[in-house]
Amino acid sequence: MEAYILENNGGIEKLKKVTLTKPGIKPNEVLIKTKAIGINPIDIQVRNSKDILGMITQGNIPQEVILGWDIAGVVEEAGEDVDDFKIGDEVYGLINMPGLGKTYATYVAADASQLMLKPSGLNFTAAGATPMAAMTAWQAVVTLGQIKKGDKVLVHAASGGVGHFAVQIAKYMGAHVIGTGSAKNEHFIRDLGVDEFIDYTAKPFEQQTQEMDVVIDAINSVEHILQSISVIKKGGRLVYLQPHFQSAIEAQLQAAEVFGHGVFVYSSREVLGKISQLISEGYVVPKVTQIFTFDELPQAQAAVETGRATGKVAVSVN
Template sequence: MKAYILEKNGGIKNVKQVQLNDLEATGSQVLIETKAIGINPADVQVRNSDFMLNMITGGHIPEQVILGWDVAGVVKQVGENVTAFKPGDEVFGLISMPGLGSTYATQVLATEDQLVLKPENIQFSEAGATPMAALTAWQAVVTKANVKQGERVLVHAASGGVGHFAVQFAKNLGAYVIGTSSAKNEDFVRSLGVDEFLDYTKAPFEEQLGKVDVVIDTINSVEHIRRSTKVIHLGGRLVYLQPHFAEALESSLLDARIAGFGVFVSSSAENLKEITSLLASGKVKTKVTQTFTFDELAEAQNVVESGRATGKIVVITE
């Protein structure tokens, strides 16, 4: 099989394509022939930072590090204890998060409790793009924020991977959703169904809107998240994607008298099944904006690392 090995933390030049032995499924494992791989900001963060690599693996870093957590493909083989899947099934999932999913490869091993069947109405590219971003958004909007019908919800970076799912999940729950982005992405954000679009380059977002009940802040900045506390009603909720910011945010949350929750996404077939039902019904759509070949994976990471990607970036393996 082909795979990308992280030789050391740092730039994309440290990710090398190599030829490895084929894998074999045993026990509760499912062997997947890869069709599509979602590329996420977490991939870049772990590639760049030995701190992030240590954190995500709990300090148990294998000698051979293969990045990637999103995968969609066809089941090639199952272990003797697997009952949910069989060879030929089309599946997708977020693999071993936290940990190493090792999905930057043409073959991937997963346990059956990390996978779901791909709906017939979505392509492999869409399925591969979905797991990490959608599960992060689900665990932010549904699990942590517990968004309710009629609440005002602000989603920052609504044009991004997590943001575009967060908008759709909040709308599906009956919320009034405000999405922030730059003006060039206004049409994209409005296509998601937002009730209001807010151009953050026009003026500070806190000067452009009234109070909201919930903020989903996807921006990797303590200062930005602190600014979000200023627009939330007393007793409201703030969800951010960097749990390690908790200590730095504690006083701001106390001053604003709101609840704050950090989300570190985790693999969950249970959550992914809920998301899959929305995809199958057409109530939620995965917006794939760029695709790359397996040999172009470095270019795909560069697009994500730029911070200017809209929707989802996907690598197709064939």
């Protein structure tokens, strides 16, 4: 099989395409022939930083590091303890998070308990791009945000991978959703179903809205998160995607009487199953805006690394 190994932490040039033996499978695993891979910001963070690689692997960094967690593909082999899937099934999932999912490969061994059948109306590319971002959004909106009908919800970076899923899930929950973005992404964000759009480049968002029940902040900036706290009503909730920011914002959260929660996504068939249902029923539509070939995988990472990609970036594997 072909795979990308991380030679050292650093830039995209550290991703080296090599030929390896297909992975063997354990009794509880399936072997997936990869059809699509989702590229996520954590992929870039782990590539760049040995500290983050160590954190995600809980200090157990293998000699051969294969990145990637999102996958969609076809079951080629099934372990003897696997009852849920058979050869030929089309599946998708978030593999081994936390840990190394090793999905930057043309074949992937995956724990069957982390997979779902791909929704029939979803092509492989969209399916491969969905799990991590959609499951992060679910945790932000449902598990931690506890968003309910009628809540006023502000979603920052609403055109991004997590943001565009968060908007759709919050709307499904019955919230009044306000999305922030730049003017060039207004049409994309409004098409997601937001009730209001805020162009943060026109003037600071905190001058354009107040008294939020929940804010979901996907921006990698302590300063930005502190500004988010200022627009939340007492007793409201802040959900942020950088859990290591907790100590830097704790004092401001307490002063504002706001509950703050950092998201760390994890592999979960239960959550992916709920997302699959919303996709099948048409409430959530993954938006893939850039598709790269397997040979172009480093360039796909570069596209995500700009921080300017709308929707999701995916790699299609023949």
